[in-house]
Amino acid sequence: MSPRIPDSTDADLLSLIELPADLRRLPKRQLAQLANELRTQLIESVAKTGGHLAANLGVIELTIALHYVFDTPNDRLIWDVGHQAYGHKMLTGRRAAMTRLRMRDGPSGFTRRSESAFDAFGAGHSSTSISAALGMAVAAGLQHESRRSVAIIGDGALTAGQAFEALNHAGELQSDLLVVLNDNEMSISRNVGALTEHLTRLRSNPMINKLRQGGHTLLAHGGPLGELLNTTRVGLRDGVKHLLGVTSLFEELGFQYFGPIDGHDLGTLVDTLQNLREQTGPRLLHVVTQKGRGFNAAERDPVRYHGVGRFDPKIEPQPAASGPSAKTWTNAFSQWLADQDDNEKLVVITPAMIEGSGLAEFGRRHPDRCFDVGIAEQHAVTFAGGLAAEGLRPLVAIYSTFLQRAWDQVIHDIALQNLPVLFAVDRAGLVGPDGATHAGSFDLAFGQAIPNLMLAVPADERELRTALDLGTELDAPVLVRYPRGDCPADLGGEPPTTPFGLRVRRAAETPADSLLVVALGTKVATALNASENLPVTMVDLRWAKPIDWAALAPLIENHAGWMIVEEGSKLGGIGATLIATATERGLFKPVMHLALPDVFIEHGTRNECLADGGLDVGSLNSRMCDFLRRILPARQPCNATP
Ligand SMILES: Cc1ncc(C[n+]2csc(CCOP(=O)(O)OP(=O)(O)O)c2C)c(N)n1
Numbered sequence: 001m002s003p004r005i006p007d008s009t010d011a012d013l014l015s016l017i018e019l020p021a022d023l024r025r026l027p028k029r030q031l032a033q034l035a036n037e038l039r040t041q042l043i044e045s046v047a048k049t050g051g052h053l054a055a056n057l058g059v060i061e062l063t064i065a066l067h068y069v070f071d072t073p074n075d076r077l078i079w080d081v082g083h084q085a086y087g088h089k090m091l092t093g094r095r096a097a098m099t100r101l102r103m104r105d106g107p108s109g110f111t112r113r114s115e116s117a118f119d120a121f122g123a124g125h126s127s128t129s130i131s132a133a134l135g136m137a138v139a140a141g142l143q144h145e146s147r148r149s150v151a152i153i154g155d156g157a158l159t160a161g162q163a164f165e166a167l168n169h170a171g172e173l174q175s176d177l178l179v180v181l182n183d184n185e186m187s188i189s190r191n192v193g194a195l196t197e198h199l200t201r202l203r204s205n206p207m208i209n210k211l212r213q214g215g216h217t218l219l220a221h222g223g224p225l226g227e228l229l230n231t232t233r234v235g236l237r238d239g240v241k242h243l244l245g246v247t248s249l250f251e252e253l254g255f256q257y258f259g260p261i262d263g264h265d266l267g268t269l270v271d272t273l274q275n276l277r278e279q280t281g282p283r284l285l286h287v288v289t290q291k292g293r294g295f296n297a298a299e300r301d302p303v304r305y306h307g308v309g310r311f312d313p314k315i316e317p318q319p320a321a322s323g324p325s326a327k328t329w330t331n332a333f334s335q336w337l338a339d340q341d342d343n344e345k346l347v348v349i350t351p352a353m354i355e356g357s358g359l360a361e362f363g364r365r366h367p368d369r370c371f372d373v374g375i376a377e378q379h380a381v382t383f384a385g386g387l388a389a390e391g392l393r394p395l396v397a398i399y400s401t402f403l404q405r406a407w408d409q410v411i412h413d414i415a416l417q418n419l420p421v422l423f424a425v426d427r428a429g430l431v432g433p434d435g436a437t438h439a440g441s442f443d444l445a446f447g448q449a450i451p452n453l454m455l456a457v458p459a460d461e462r463e464l465r466t467a468l469d470l471g472t473e474l475d476a477p478v479l480v481r482y483p484r485g486d487c488p489a490d491l492g493g494e495p496p497t498t499p500f501g502l503r504v505r506r507a508a509e510t511p512a513d514s515l516l517v518v519a520l521g522t523k524v525a526t527a528l529n530a531s532e533n534l535p536v537t538m539v540d541l542r543w544a545k546p547i548d549w550a551a552l553a554p555l556i557e558n559h560a561g562w563m564i565v566e567e568g569s570k571l572g573g574i575g576a577t578l579i580a581t582a583t584e585r586g587l588f589k590p591v592m593h594l595a596l597p598d599v600f601i602e603h604g605t606r607n608e609c610l611a612d613g614g615l616d617v618g619s620l621n622s623r624m625c626d627f628l629r630r631i632l633p634a635r636q637p638c639n640a641t642p
Pocket residue numbers: 055058081083084124125126153154155156157158184186187188291351352353375402405
């Protein structure tokens with residue numbers, strides 16, 4: 001049975017729209033009602049699941065207009081980052097599934113090719129959309145296929161080098177590509193940089209606006225006359241703009257630039273997109289939107305509502321959480337930073353993650369020594385290199401997953417020159433609801449291969465502070481990694497005897513009849529819990545590089561076997577290095593290495609993800625028991641589980 005064609009008597013248009021083909025049957029005048037319904041349902045839905053609210057509210061009209069005008073999924077929509085694609089998901093067959101957004105077996109918080117034919121390209125990290133859309137446009141041309149490629153990129157994402165690499169390439173190729181620039185003046189925090197100022201000039205220049213209005217009337221013209229008028233007057237308009245010196249950067253890069261237009265005005269959006277759909281070559285439509293649109297609290301405070309937990313949509317703003325909440329690793333890092341006021345050489349750098357990295361307070365107190373460089377991880381690292389070369393002590397605060405963009409800079413610009421840059425690497429390990437794109441699984445594998453770079457893996461706040469202190473003192477690059485989530489204050493045990501020394505957190509009574517567990521970072525607390533009633537000596541490695549072999553070798557020697565536990569990739573992990581080095585040293589004891597398996601772990605709670613990777617308390621306990629049974633068959637060590 002074909003779906004009923006919605007009409008103006010329908011109070012609930014949204015429920016009639018399963019796929020964009022249904023949407024395209026609506027008369028244009030009903031789109032505003034649909035936008036209201038979509039916005040209301042999106043707020044209700046995210047209130048129950050949590051997620052990226054503000055960005056999604058800003059693109060409701062744009063999402064509807066794009067699916068209305070373009071023949072999706074044949075035409076390709078490529079959402080940059082993908083954090084603003086909830087409306088897109090709701091219009092492409094996934095509305096019911098949104099109750100499990102970012103939960104195990106529910107839709108991802110980003111676009112994913114495996115999730116829907118409408119998700120033309122997977123994302124999560126920013127600034128990839130223009131490259132991917134250009135690739136698709138070129139592929140369509142080479143394969144003589146008639147479809148369009150549209151990249152939708154935010155003003156924040158546009159600050160990244162990769163976006164400019166793609167614009168540069170597209171301007172040369174002159175392929176059939178539409179870039180929709182969604183300009184809401186926000187990254188997660190307020191957007192930064194000279195480009196942002198350029199966009200502000202384009203938005204606010206009265207002459208451009210006048211010319212824009214002319215251009216808009218022209219764009220709404222159809223037929224050959226409209227086309228002729230269009231060409232002549234757009235040519236004229238461009239000439240005038242050149243004369244006035246108000247051309248956009250995009251035109252200089254070989255794009256046709258259109259806009260800015262109001263991204264909440266569905267009539268203008270649809271007319272403009274329909275006209276742009278029929279044109280060829282690289283073109284950029286500048287759309288101005290408001291982040292958080294339609295939810296007062298999010299409009300007022302889009303930073304707070306960028307990513308939210310569950311909330312009550314009737315209460316705006318949400319009351320502050322009551323009662324003591326556990327201190328996160330990010331909080332612990334911020335507090336350490338607050339204690340560095342006297343260190344005037346300390347300069348802090350973030351690639352667009354002021355809030356998430358816990359830098360807001362430091363930035364307020366020391367605006368001259370705190371730099372948000374935009375979504376520019378590579379630049380952040382080399383910029384730090386320049387500061388360090390001149391005698392300052394730069395600290396790059398960065399998520400593990402985003403550092404992946406800048407390993408060459410870490411190698412070539414920092415480690416090779418042995419510059420004293422401190423990397424505070426947050427979200428190291430599994431992150432939970434953001435899933436595989438945001439998992440910090442690889443920093444240990446990458447980092448340990450780099451000469452000169454030292455790697456600290458603190459297990460509690462006390463060790464975090466010690467490692468950060470050392471990182472500001474050593475004449476070498478130091479990376480300190482810590483995860484998303486709660487930070488234990490002090491896990492106890494014997495103090496280390498040297499700055500890079502390991503710590504015995506709990507010693508077994510009879511080592512020869514016990515297992516030695518060597519854990520790193522978060523896994524120290526997990527392994528302590530998992531081994532509570534077992535014959536286990538628990539060692540906290542503290543530093544993954546250098547490794548304290550002077551203390552570790554005899555411990556391996558005098559235990560029945562040893563196990564390494566780390567929250568990083570097993571392939572290329574610290575465990576692999578420890579095992580290889582132990583073997584070279586003639587330490588031939590039974591050994592087991594528990595780390596993240598060679599698969600991408602799906603989104604879910606952090607605990608679900610850890611269980612997938614075999615790194616939660618229960619998994620560790622059973623792996624310890626299995627191993628103990630094998631190496632100490634006579635002892636029956638596993639009668640009790642924690
Ligand atoms: C490489 C990378 N760095 C940082 C982030 C974190 N991040 C996600 S969204 C975002 C802001 C994007 O701003 P914009 O593109 O303007 O989208 P808006 O949220 O304003 O709609 C940032 C910094 C990321 N996803 N990828």
